[in-house]
Amino acid sequence: MSNVFALIGNFHPVLVHLPIGFLFLALLFHWMSGKEKYAGILPAVRIAFLLGMISAVLSCVTGWSLSTGGEYDEDTLDYHKWMGISVSVFSLIGYQLSNKPNTGLKKVISVLTFLLIIITGHLGGTLTHGEGFLTKAFNSKSDSSRSARKNIINVQEAQVFNDIIQPILQDKCGGCHSATKQKGGLRLDGKDWILKGGKDGKVFESGNPLGSEIYKRSTLDPLEEKHMPPKGKPQLTEQEMTLINWWISSNAGFVKKVKEVVQEPKVMPALLAMQSAVVSVKKPAIPEGNIAKAPEAALDSLRKAGVIVLPVAANSNWLNVNFVSIPKISDKVVALLAPISKQIVWLKLGYADLSKDSWKLIGQCNNLTRLSIEHTNLTDESIANLSGLNNLLYLNLVGTRISVKGIALLKPLSKLDELYLGQTMVKTNDFTTLQKQFPKTVIDSGNYHLENIPADTQLLKAPVIKK
Amino acid sequence: MSKNNERIFEEARLKNLELATRRVFFKDCFLGMGSMALGSFLSGCNWLGSKDGTAIFNSDNPLLPHAPHFPAKAKSVIYLHMAGAPSQLELFDYKPDLMKLDGQDCPQSLLEGKKFAFIRGVPKMMGPQANFKQRGQSGAWVSDHLPHFATVADEVSFLKAMQTDQFNHGPAQLLMHTGTPRLGRPSIGAWATYGLGSENSNLPGFVVLTSGGKFPDAGKSVWGSGFLPSVYQGVQCRSEGDPVLFIKDPAGMDRDLRKASIDAINEANRMSYDEFKDPEILSRISQYEMAYRMQISVPDVMNINDEPDYIHEMYGTKPGKACLANNLLLARKLVEKGVRFVQIFDWGWDSHGTDESLAIDYGFVNKCRTMDKPVTALLLDLKQRGLLDETLVVWGGEFGRTPMQENRDGKKMPFKGRDHHTEAFTIWMAGGGIKKGMSYGETDEIGYSAISGKTTAFDVQATILNQLGFDHEKLTYQFQGRPFRLTDVHGRVINEIIA
Known part of the structure; x- marks a missing residue:
């Protein structure tokens, strides 16, 4: 008997669409019938309400059956249940009132029914697809799916579980196995839950990846029913599987740091990728949101002067400005940037000899994320102008007369990812100090050399064999 | 110099006058009818891609820089x-x-x-x-x-x-x-x-x-x-x-003379553009100008001798x-x-x-x-x-x-x-x-x-x-x-x- 009961629960997702359709149709006809032109459809309202009511009751019954499976967030489920029941009640009232003359009460009832259907439907969607499913598409732009992952500067210092494994589980398993939803009675959002396991028992056995369901399931044939994550959901990548396997097989547990755990050659690239991915994940960086379009006249005058001014992408107002085509860059041309100072995000202005005013102007382009001013006449004084460019991620100062003193003025650039200081007045032993001042920045000292080894110039010859 | 230019303009003027002769008229009509017929056969072949909304080809300046679909990670x-x-x-x-x-x-x-x-x-x-x-x-x-x-x-x-x-x-x-x-x-x-x-x-x-x-x-x-x-x-x-290959000026032709000749050709081209408004002519003008600029810039960038030891x-x-x-x-x-x-x-x-x-x-x-x-x-x-x-x-x-x-x-x-x-x-x-x-x-x-x-x-x-x-x-x-x-x-x- 209980099997049959569970079976009808599976029809809930199909049935729920019937009352939505019938009742919306009933309400639509009801509102339309107020107009004289459509008065003829009044009898249909009653039929639609009747059908809506019957299907709503059926949905309630099947829904109740489905809810006993117990894989859903209780609070949301409760609201959904009561809202669903009230939809049935209201559809009954609507049916009863449908052959009565129009009154204010009828209007209120119809509007309430409408709202109830929408709320119930949304709650149902939340139960199936997870919290915030509706607006996911909008959110993904500002916080990518990787946002759950912490910035790992040095992977060896990171915690195996908290910094590496948990974010993967949250990303790929959290949809069905976390606070909002517990398919199979399993939660994977914390040490205790993982150790507790699910309906079918333990999922984690330290030291034995293939004995741990949490890993084993992901290795099954993707077509198999038990394969996790289920077909159609984002799958674990090869790298993620390597890491999970390593986490279980190496007995890393829940508190160890990466460096405290044995690392086979196979996991090294996966671990390193965790680290370097973070350094450059923000890379093509343009500021969030958009900005007003730059004045066309300003763009024209720059283009006429030979400057390349382009949006960073089609449909973007952020600008990429490049002076590479101009053999000799004058202050007069740089001054043309003034009207678009807020729109520029990438600026290439290498080999320029600029006045104080020009540097000041560049310092006002505070949305800049990438600035290449290699081989310019930038000095330890004029660099002060750049200290307000706090969105900078990339700064190329190669070949300038900058010294450690000048670089110190860049301290406010908290987002700086990459700083290129080859062929500057910064001395070799200054770089350790600088790295301490800018712990999050990758500082390139340049000055690379390749040792000459005999093989570079010697050629191998086969021994001559006498016939 | 201006005398040479006069000769080019004179030649351009004669070519233009030819367009109005009976012989050219018949020849053009003959070819024109043929190509109109061919054009209607091939109407499905939109080979310049102008109907395609994503077409970015600009015949005036085909190498004009464009923005890509999304911000690039590599330039x-x-x-x-x-x-x-x-x-x-x-x-x-x-x-x-x-x-x-x-x-x-x-x-x-x-x-x-x-x-x-x-x-x-x-x-x-x-x-x-x-x-x-x-x-x-x-x-x-x-x-x-x-x-x-x-x-x-x-x-x-x-x-x-x-x-x-x-x-x-x-x-x-x-x-x-x-x-x-x-x-x-x-x-x-x-x-x-x-x-x-x-x-x-x-x-x-x-x-x-x-x-x-x-x-x-x-x-x-x-x-x-x-x-x-x-x-x-x-x-x-x-x-x-x-x-x-073939980018150097021939012996005896100096840079100024090259410039003058390109200017003259472009001026003749511009005159015919004023008359016919064919955008292909503008494209031709910009190509001449670019070729002239490249004569200087290409050998310059291709010279690795000025790199440090x-x-x-x-x-x-x-x-x-x-x-x-x-x-x-x-x-x-x-x-x-x-x-x-x-x-x-x-x-x-x-x-x-x-x-x-x-x-x-x-x-x-x-x-x-x-x-x-x-x-x-x-x-x-x-x-x-x-x-x-x-x-x-x-x-x-x-x-x-x-x-x-x-x-x-x-x-x-x-x-x-x-x-x-x-x-x-x-x-x-x-x-x-x-x-x-x-x-x-x-x-x-x-x-x-x-x-x-x-x-x-x-x-x-x-x-x-x-x-x-x-x-x-x-x-x-x-x-x-x-x-x-x-x-x-x-x-x-x-x-x-x-x-």
């Missing part, structure tokens, strides 16, 4: 093609188990139903002919053939499970660069220039450099423009003699010679000046073992030696200029080499060699928003076939376009009645190696 690409296909088994794909089988007959299971370019009958297996070590933090396997490159292995992402379906050089090279083994499609560089234009208005957007004494087997189509307007084809430059030493250049080291240094100079796509071909990697220069234990090792230092220097030089971050470097061949020793025509060969192999090869990418120290894809224990993380030429092309800011499915060109794209109906961006 330029240097594609290093080791023509002939280097052996992955002696460089990056370390297979100790293959050593155990060295000298044994190849099992039938590996030969049944397979086709090889030269292997016949039952070949012998051949173990790795190099010593391998894990390098850097990433633990990437790199053989002793590349001692310099081994020091920068942490900078690159390896694709170890590349596959192709072409086992001859020409078609396989075409597939890598144009997305089809047959002739007639535009190359990646042509697509990139079509999509992005040229950043430096004084230089071509797509430059090709060759070394190794031979052109790639696929010929110039491998940097051709296919059905795209021909302005997008690769401009082949030489590191020996004149960088671009330590750079020459780093790359190991041989001034005045056509060699890979010179070309790589040039590539860096070009990218620095805003060239979008530099394609480099180095011939001589076809290690069959037919003679000493193609022996896996002699000629191949020597090829590695001439490539190792300059390629490493290129990566480091780009890095120290802050350019590696925005320049995508791709290294690879057109296919891989067999784990079996080649036995051409079923006979033992004079030297050790490996045959062409389609089922597994390694390429690497670096810079331009690619992960560092990553290795993606695996081959089986003996390196015969890719088993996981398989990638193809289409995937590489999709990834290159992606780094340049393009959705490879949306960068299209209307031709023969349908939109074409580089990856045709294939291709997946290899997100696993993208930072």
Whole structure:
């Protein structure tokens, strides 16, 4: 008997669409019938309400059956249940009132029914697809799916579980196995839950990846029913599987740091990728949101002067400005940037000899994320102008007369990812100090050399064999 | 001078007057009717792509820079093609188990139903002919053939499970660069220039450099423009003699005279534009002007002699010679000046073992030696200029080499060699928003076939376009009645190696 009961629960997702359709149709006809032109459809309202009511009751019954499976967030489920029941009640009232003359009460009832259907439907969607499913598409732009992952500067210092494994589980398993939803009675959002396991028992056995369901399931044939994550959901990548396997097989547990755990050659690239991915994940960086379009006249005058001014992408107002085509860059041309100072995000202005005013102007382009001013006449004084460019991620100062003193003025650039200081007045032993001042920045000292080894110039010859 | 101009204008005036003569009128009517009829037959062939909403071709200035679909991670690409296909088994794909089988007959299971370019009958297996070590933090396997490159292995992402379906050089090279083994499609560089234009208005957007004494087997189509307007084809430059052929002014013609003659021609063209308003005339004018500018800027950028000594030493250049080291240094100079796509071909990697220069234990090792230092220097030089971050470097061949020793025509060969192999090869990418120290894809224990993380030429092309800011499915060109794209109906961006 209980099997049959569970079976009808599976029809809930199909049935729920019937009352939505019938009742919306009933309400639509009801509102339309107020107009004289459509008065003829009044009898249909009653039929639609009747059908809506019957299907709503059926949905309630099947829904109740489905809810006993117990894989859903209780609070949301409760609201959904009561809202669903009230939809049935209201559809009954609507049916009863449908052959009565129009009154204010009828209007209120119809509007309430409408709202109830929408709320119930949304709650149902939340139960199936997870919290915030509706607006996911909008959110993904500002916080990518990787946002759950912490910035790992040095992977060896990171915690195996908290910094590496948990974010993967949250990303790929959290949809069905976390606070909002517990398919199979399993939660994977914390040490205790993982150790507790699910309906079918333990999922984690330290030291034995293939004995741990949490890993084993992901290795099954993707077509198999038990394969996790289920077909159609984002799958674990090869790298993620390597890491999970390593986490279980190496007995890393829940508190160890990466460096405290044995690392086979196979996991090294996966671990390193965790680290370097973070350094450059923000890379093509343009500021969030958009900005007003730059004045066309300003763009024209720059283009006429030979400057390349382009949006960073089609449909973007952020600008990429490049002076590479101009053999000799004058202050007069740089001054043309003034009207678009807020729109520029990438600026290439290498080999320029600029006045104080020009540097000041560049310092006002505070949305800049990438600035290449290699081989310019930038000095330890004029660099002060750049200290307000706090969105900078990339700064190329190669070949300038900058010294450690000048670089110190860049301290406010908290987002700086990459700083290129080859062929500057910064001395070799200054770089350790600088790295301490800018712990999050990758500082390139340049000055690379390749040792000459005999093989570079010697050629191998086969021994001559006498016939 | 003005007297010469008068003569040109006079000639232009006469040509114009001819248009009104009875003879020209009849001739034009005759041809005109024919072409009108033809035009109506071909109305489905919208070959300039003007109906296509995504068409970006601008006949006034076809190289005008454009914005890509989304913000780019790479502004330029240097594609290093080791023509002939280097052996992955002696460089990056370390297979100790293959050593155990060295000298044994190849099992039938590996030969049944397979086709090889030269292997016949039952070949012998051949173990790795190099010593391998894990390098850097990433633990990437790199053989002793590349001692310099081994020091920068942490900078690159390896694709170890590349596959192709072409086992001859020409078609396989075409597939890598144009997305089809047959002739007639535009190359990646042509697509990139079509999509992005040229950043430096004084230089071509797509430059090709060759070394190794031979052109790639696929010929110039491998940097051709296919059905795209021909302005997008690769401009082949030489590191020996004149960088671009026929770009020098002829003897006795000085720069001022050249300028004056181009001005005069353009003025005549402008006069006819005023009369006919044909935009093709404007295009012609801008081409003349660009050619004039390039006469100065191309020899300038192609001159590597003004580079400091330590750079020459780093790359190991041989001034005045056509060699890979010179070309790589040039590539860096070009990218620095805003060239979008530099394609480099180095011939001589076809290690069959037919003679000493193609022996896996002699000629191949020597090829590695001439490539190792300059390629490493290129990566480091780009890095120290802050350019590696925005320049995508791709290294690879057109296919891989067999784990079996080649036995051409079923006979033992004079030297050790490996045959062409389609089922597994390694390429690497670096810079331009690619992960560092990553290795993606695996081959089986003996390196015969890719088993996981398989990638193809289409995937590489999709990834290159992606780094340049393009959705490879949306960068299209209307031709023969349908939109074409580089990856045709294939291709997946290899997100696993993208930072």
